Amino acid sequence: MAAVATVATDDWSLWSTSARLVVTDPALLPEARRIADAVLERVELASSRFRPDSEILTKAPLFPVGALVSGTLAELMRLALASAAETDGDVDPTLANALGAIGYDHDIRLILDDGVPVRAIASPRPGWASVRLVGNRLTVPAHLGIDLGATAKAAAADQVAARIVAELGCGVLVSLGGDIATAGPA
Template sequence: MTGVAAGTTTASRSWSVWGCAAELSVTEPGTIEHAERIVRAELAAVDAACSRFRPDSELSMLARAGGRPTSISPTLHAFLEAALSAARLTGGDVDPTVGSALVHLGYDRDFADLGPTVPPCDEIESAISRTGFITESDWSMVTLGEDHVTIPDGVGLDLGATAKALTADRCARAVHDELGTGVLVSLGGDIATSGPYPDDGWRIEVCDGEGEPSTVVVIGSDTGVATSSTLRRRWMHEGQMLHHILDPQLARPAEPFWRTVTVIASSALTANTVSTACIVRGPAATAWLDRIGLPARSVAADGTIIHSGHWPDDGEDRS
């Protein structure tokens, strides 16, 4: 979990969305109400386009398209384009076609509604039965045109590895562009900033729960911070405890070599793409991070902390 410590010259709001915490901070307190309306409107638009838990969303309608080309909104186009770009960047380690695999593993509804041993959602389960479950899908099967998309029948999309982070980026830019204030948006720990920042910067606490090592980083404008974790979004399925980050090649949760990986980049989208890929890559992630040079903090399963790319913390990690 990644959180923000607001300064005295900022105003903040928080609420729950998509089974996680939404946090909004602005450097001009008088704009906070308007800023919240902008963010909530963007969240609603993204949910209508990209949710795989709403039967009326565009993404759910794609699952019922039977492999036919389907017209899509500019919003869904932007999010599909981001997901496919993430797949290319990571060589397929971050793949939006894992939706069917997640359903097959029991993650078939908003995580806030997912109990430890809930039965499958009837509507989604019946859809799988009708179309068949494709286990060997990959992102190259998705054909994205200017205003339409085609996915094979039986391939389910999940944009969870990129959508939340891209939404944070879009919300931060929208608030700054319309109101001129400096802004920080955090969606479940995917953080994006835009515009002026507080005199002492945006102070971000990086920690994944009680008892986990924590640290604080200070960031400025037009920056993204994201943490991917094998400790969060876990559920029981057929007697096994699973987490939500799948290895696309196995259609199973990635081996938990890392407890968490946190990355700082020019956008939340890039940060979360890289942090998610690191979880999938396991021990190979360290050399990859060294090559791409992004600041990162990786916590191994045994608690060992590895910093990459000039990680800008304020001191030693502490429990």
Template sequence: MRTTTAAEWRALGTTVRVVVTDPALLESCNLLLARHLAEVDAACSRFRGDSELAALDGTGGRPVQVSPLLAEALDVALRAAETTDGAVDPTVGSAMHAIGYDRDFTLVREDDRPVRLTVRRAPGWRRVTLDRRTGTVTVPEGVRLDLGATAKAWAADRAARMLARTAGCGVLVSLGGDTAVAGEPPAGGWQIRVQDVTGPVDEIPGQGPYATVGLHGGGLATSGTTARRWRRGGQELHHIVDPRTGLPVRSPWRTVSVAAATCADANAASTAALVEGTGAERRLTRRGLPARLVAQDGTVVTTPGWPTAVREAAA
């Protein structure tokens, strides 16, 4: 039986967890992961004025050469937009800024100034052009990008593959609950708890139903409206924005968990399900994606492929 050991810390404004099947390699994997996430932050952060992504705001619609890392992150974001028919759209940056999510979340919660909520459709991902051959990006004037819906999941995928290849052991990387695994898994798979509210893995959730599943490969992501909530001037807000309105989505689901070939695919599908609302479970079924959806009243709905012998409990 493979023994696992883990480390947990913070980066990219969220909790980072890395688990390896060879305890002797944990420290070196941690160092490699920290360097990788620092590079991702410098390329993709919406909250850093010196990031590559922020520099695209002032390009005025001119083609700009970007680093291979940012080009890859944009490619993943645009592919997610295409596969979800725009339910996940990287051009919601201005909408996120308008609802007050314009800085690290710990600072967002401390700001109680009122915001004016206005229905305004996102410009649309088709207006952004990425030339994959030359690595140039064209962002129209007035369009602000936000990779928050895809970047952490993509970074988890990339990190898990890199660490497993370098260390030669099984690796799990979780960034705020977006989880990717690579290499040989432990016996029974990687045991992952899915729940309504993000919290320490060694603590039973204080509210909402939760379940533990075994993941043997690919990725698993949970998107929800119960975490990352804040109040501004009496308005209750959260971080899942509907590109059709530019406002926090109103969904019959409070959390959606999806397993897929990659964490990026799982995250795009789970976020899209919240935006799509009623009937999302049927669309996930048609795509062959195992999923667990929790309705606002706590009712749990699963799609074919989600393990039937899962340990499910109500907090």
């Protein structure tokens, strides 16, 4: 008779969506959640457009001349710029000002347009190609704002899963609003 795998799961609300953490060793769930919370806090502090103390907002005035940013924000920007290049700009991390102009300047739970979440927009001039990231120095033209919402959740899920398996050695699944990462033994 085959052994039945035992897992433990934790679900919570995060960033206007749902988060789920599954580990293959139930005794490690509290420590895995502590690791997840630490990684997610670091990502949010670096990249949230809705948190006034986030790095992406506090350093924004320096972006036109180039600002030294944390390793976390630099890595998130590298991933976002790579996604923009791979999609020929369909995923553009420089739409924050455009999103704000149509009313998406608060957490999505707080924004409605006649009862419907924010309208989709198309940008005739993608800005991602004008962003420069050299090491940890980020330069963004003044007319653009950074929004990492299209890529940061996926990157965060990957980081959480990798760190849990590295520190705890158990199998892990992380879902952040449907961005899913797995690592370790199944």
